[in-house]
Amino acid sequence: MPHHTGHPGYSETLPGLEESAEEARRLVRTALAAWYLEDLTDTALLLVSELVANAVKHTNSRVIRVVITRPSERFVRIGVVDKARVLPELAKPGTDLLTSGRGLLLVDALAERWGTDLHRWGKQVWAELMSEPAR
Numbered sequence: 368m369p370h371h372t373g374h375p376g377y378s379e380t381l382p383g384l385e386e387s388a389e390e391a392r393r394l395v396r397t398a399l400a401a402w403y404l405e406d407l408t409d410t411a412l413l414l415v416s417e418l419v420a421n422a423v424k425h426t427n428s429r430v431i432r433v434v435i436t437r438p439s440e441r442f443v444r445i446g447v448v449d450k451a452r453v454l455p456e457l458a459k460p461g462t463d464l465l466t467s468g469r470g471l472l473l474v475d476a477l478a479e480r481w482g483t484d485l486h487r488w489g490k491q492v493w494a495e496l497m498s499e500p501a502r
Contacts, residue, residue, distance in 0.1 A: 376436035383428040383449070388419040391433040395445060398435040404443060404498050410477050411445060414494045417470040418447040421492065426451035434491070442479070446493035454483055455492055
């Protein structure tokens with residue numbers, strides 16, 4: 368069951384499996400609907416899918432945590448927390464993008480900004496979308 372995380376936010380701990388992307392997308396839909404930001408849904412679903420896939424593929428975390436927050440009126444932040452301290456890397460030019468490395472390039476293209484917060488026990492990779500303030 369998703370729960371609020373203080374200032375507007377939703378988070379859920381999920382198994383570190385590809386199938387968790389479906390639950391992560393449901394959580395994103397729930398949060399965006401609650402904030403009347405359904406116009407961000409398509410992009411946000413792609414972002415969370417890529418972030419979950421990245422965490423599952425590149426770390427051995429048995430669990431991941433999906434976090435959706437509003438750091439400000441103008442932004443929605445989607446983060447995936449895992450137990451690995453390995454920084455994600457954008458694919459280098461010339462890498463075979465048919466097999467791997469597209470995920471973060473897609474995140475980079477879709478998000479207003481993205482980054483990684485390192486913690487002693489792991490990291491959170493996050494991406495932010497800009498939301499138009501209500502007129």
